[in-house]
Amino acid sequence: MSYLPIKQLLQSTETGHEVTVKGWVRTKRESKNAIFIALNDGSTIHNIQAVAEPGQFSEDLIKLVTTGACIAITGQLVESLGSGQSVEVKATNIHLYGPADPEKYPLQPKRHSLEFLREIAHLRPRTNTFSAILRIRHALAFAVNKYFNDNGFFYLHTPIITASDAEGAGEMFRVTTLDLDNLPHTEEGKIDFSEDFFGREANLTVSGQLEGELGALALGKIYTFGPTFRAENSNTTRHLAEFWMIEPEMAFYELEDNMNLAEDFVKYVIRYALDNCTDDLAFLENRLKEEEKTRKKEEQSDMSLLEKLRFVVDNDFQRLTYTEAIDILMNSKPAKKGQFQFEVKWGIDLQSEHERYLVEKHFKKPVILTNYPREIKAFYMKQDADGKTVRAMDVLFPGIGEIIGGSQREDDLDKLMTRIHEVGIEPEGLWWYLETRKFGSAPHAGFGLGFERLVLFVTGMGNIRDVIPFPRTPKSADF
Amino acid sequence: MSYLPIKQLLQSTETGHEVTVKGWVRTKRESKNAIFIALNDGSTIHNIQAVAEPGQFSEDLIKLVTTGACIAITGQLVESLGSGQSVEVKATNIHLYGPADPEKYPLQPKRHSLEFLREIAHLRPRTNTFSAILRIRHALAFAVNKYFNDNGFFYLHTPIITASDAEGAGEMFRVTTLDLDNLPHTEEGKIDFSEDFFGREANLTVSGQLEGELGALALGKIYTFGPTFRAENSNTTRHLAEFWMIEPEMAFYELEDNMNLAEDFVKYVIRYALDNCTDDLAFLENRLKEEEKTRKKEEQSDMSLLEKLRFVVDNDFQRLTYTEAIDILMNSKPAKKGQFQFEVKWGIDLQSEHERYLVEKHFKKPVILTNYPREIKAFYMKQDADGKTVRAMDVLFPGIGEIIGGSQREDDLDKLMTRIHEVGIEPEGLWWYLETRKFGSAPHAGFGLGFERLVLFVTGMGNIRDVIPFPRTPKSADF
Numbered sequence A, B: 001m002s003y004l005p006i007k008q009l010l011q012s013t014e015t016g017h018e019v020t021v022k023g024w025v026r027t028k029r030e031s032k033n034a035i036f037i038a039l040n041d042g043s044t045i046h047n048i049q050a051v052a053e054p055g056q057f058s059e060d061l062i063k064l065v066t067t068g069a070c071i072a073i074t075g076q077l078v079e080s081l082g083s084g085q086s087v088e089v090k091a092t093n094i095h096l097y098g099p100a101d102p103e104k105y106p107l108q109p110k111r112h113s114l115e116f117l118r119e120i121a122h123l124r125p126r127t128n129t130f131s132a133i134l135r136i137r138h139a140l141a142f143a144v145n146k147y148f149n150d151n152g153f154f155y156l157h158t159p160i161i162t163a164s165d166a167e168g169a170g171e172m173f174r175v176t177t178l179d180l181d182n183l184p185h186t187e188e189g190k191i192d193f194s195e196d197f198f199g200r201e202a203n204l205t206v207s208g209q210l211e212g213e214l215g216a217l218a219l220g221k222i223y224t225f226g227p228t229f230r231a232e233n234s235n236t237t238r239h240l241a242e243f244w245m246i247e248p249e250m251a252f253y254e255l256e257d258n259m260n261l262a263e264d265f266v267k268y269v270i271r272y273a274l275d276n277c278t279d280d281l282a283f284l285e286n287r288l289k290e291e292e293k294t295r296k297k298e299e300q301s302d303m304s305l306l307e308k309l310r311f312v313v314d315n316d317f318q319r320l321t322y323t324e325a326i327d328i329l330m331n332s333k334p335a336k337k338g339q340f341q342f343e344v345k346w347g348i349d350l351q352s353e354h355e356r357y358l359v360e361k362h363f364k365k366p367v368i369l370t371n372y373p374r375e376i377k378a379f380y381m382k383q384d385a386d387g388k389t390v391r392a393m394d395v396l397f398p399g400i401g402e403i404i405g406g407s408q409r410e411d412d413l414d415k416l417m418t419r420i421h422e423v424g425i426e427p428e429g430l431w432w433y434l435e436t437r438k439f440g441s442a443p444h445a446g447f448g449l450g451f452e453r454l455v456l457f458v459t460g461m462g463n464i465r466d467v468i469p470f471p472r473t474p475k476s477a478d479f
Helices: A059-064 A114-119 A128-150 A209-219 A255-276 A278-293 A305-314 A322-330 A352-362 A413-423 A427-438 A451-459 B059-064 B114-119 B128-150 B209-219 B255-276 B278-293 B305-314 B322-330 B352-362 B413-423 B427-438 B451-459
Strands: A018-030 A035-040 A048-052 A070-079 A087-098 A174-176 A202-204 A221-229 A242-251 A318-321 A367-373 A389-397 A401-408 A444-450 B018-030 B035-040 B048-052 B070-079 B087-098 B174-176 B221-229 B242-251 B318-321 B367-373 B389-397 B401-408 B444-450
Touching (some): A035 A070, A209 B128, A318 A322, A352 A367, A389 A444, A401 A451, B018 B048, B018 B087, B035 B070, B048 B070, B209 B427, B209 B444, B255 B305, B255 B389, B255 B444, B255 B451, B278 B305
Antiparallel strands (some): A035 A048, A070 A087, A174 A202, B018 B035, B221 B242, B401 B444
């Protein structure tokens, strides 16, 4: 019994032939003369409608055709008389694969809260909202790989387990096979990690950048796209303990090239979603419109989801230095009126309220901030000649804040060593990284983009836990 | 100073204009009238040759142009008089980015052992062999994503950290943020994992399959492509503690569909490499020929690397049941002569020697074995009507052994529960998995392919540590 995905069937221009559709019942509606079954197989947001004559099927079977049940329907593909679809199936055979007891199946056709759906993350991909998000997530991931492949980058799988804890980017998860009930100890009474699987302490990676640099300084242009971990106890709508990160790294790129790449890349993947996820984006746009109606007027967005996406794709990002941004902020209304919670002065790490002011109020478009004070940035960023700033860049998006963080890297061994000592990192653990500056050092640059923040922006969702299939957060590792 | 990758420059059909090339010096050769510099930037296995007149550059500069140094050369692109390249650069300017002291740089132009190169995994991508492997690895990864995208599959990011230890596929790495020097204990004296980051014990995933099934039973066809972990203390040429796995999972697929997909998929990605990695494969084919010369006659392959790849792409895989395979093995010469180390009888888990006999001696082509005894396979495989076997399939490749393992999944809740109790798994931890059989259960199937085994096969390398950038193995987590 061969069959076509519903997505393809709905695009049929010919009718009259027999088809088989397989999927999960979304709704069933019975009238005197006909039973209407809306079937979805996940290939598209749209259901196919099957029409069955009541007398033709056993009542016992039809009783089991309930929301969530899995069935196959065979019948003639005909033009649909109803609105909303061009074709439907005139059922001649219904096969029940698996029922879904209406008393127990949690996904009945009514509105469910996102909180409730998070508790049933194993079933939520069967809803319109989450299937749309996951299809868009797929399209964005494919666009990422396609962009880099088409532009001569090589996908480099940097390690997930790492003994290097040099970057200091945040708290890490320990990886161990030691028996916690019976930890081995050295003569000095310390835990003996030489007996652990890797013969030393090991953690989950917080970034593939340092290894990515090794790749770029051999292959020219590489990117990573893999899971990354932060053991921060942050219960927010913006943080996950496990998330996917994209990190391109390019030899012979300087700060300007890095900015050009970041802007071109992020526009490409958003445009790809606009071109390839039309139906799913239309659904999420409406979803967001409905949701916004429940918000206070001043919290409503003045652009719809699609308008926001097109706006990013069609406009140049505003580029300015950190120093220029501080000037704008210090002269801003909120600063003068004392409306910022955090004081603005040169040297501060910009807070969300400052970034939002720049992006959403002042420039009203994505912003690339560059040349940050070196004290607030990582040791590996290339130092500017002024001795005060580094060639960092952050891309700030409306509603999201920092979506990309990157920099030109310090390629001068002496300057890098000075900085490593200043920030108190043990250079021994980084011998391999430092050797790339000893042997054939080259100017190079790169950035990191948190994939879930991108999906958040493109889908218009409000909580990062709703754009990854199985979120990992403090006290939560279900499924 | 804009520049083109060497790969593009070497394809130039026009000459006479000024170009800039940037890269790492592979070799420098000086004659009385000319200095020949071979430069590589990682975009291709081929170097570009630059020719410099000795008198035009300072001796101090030329002295620093040594193997491994990073330089930019500007000059006229001219037709090459030498053999082996069509164009070369007549240098007018040489800029040194970073030198590489010949006394200290370990990658001098001579043969290095693979063992030595493993110790300098941060530099080995600068060699011909490893840059070729990594470019092919990239091409294969892209082909994986392209195949599934083009065929209506959605890329699903299944979790890396998981509290589910139900599959029992092997030893796992623990993930924890507990302070090992100060472990919290419950009143009963056990370690109190409620204080751990996730509020319970957590591990690194051994497979995304169970979560993949959740996706397939909502979206229809999904695939995973991500890192997977085994804390096995195996120091072999075939095992890694961290490796990348590809796991498609399809609703409404039965065993036959699963086999068709596996064969079509693996042929597609190998064909993609043949079409897109011509130069790198030619290099590795020669490398393998040279290596084989050092082997005993009977250990030499009768096919070259490219012949082996074309053979897989051009021939149907041999399909037979486990029971048929046991018959063949029991009637084989090695069995009759007592040459198998492990006895052959129905019910055994096939050993490498048996698989190799079937693939390399008997059928001389890839083999798909199906319908294994249920006792030697996982609990989730669909049981055959005979009560003895399950709808499993293993794809066996020459030289590699099992490259794909999969099955139709048990979609009958009662049969699944019986099996779960038989093998002694706690069903409580799997409540979410079991609910997919309670609500809208559907026939479905899937498989797993170890990405590094595929790369191993396509590159002709002998050790799995040489086909992943930074291998993780017992006592080794460098870089």
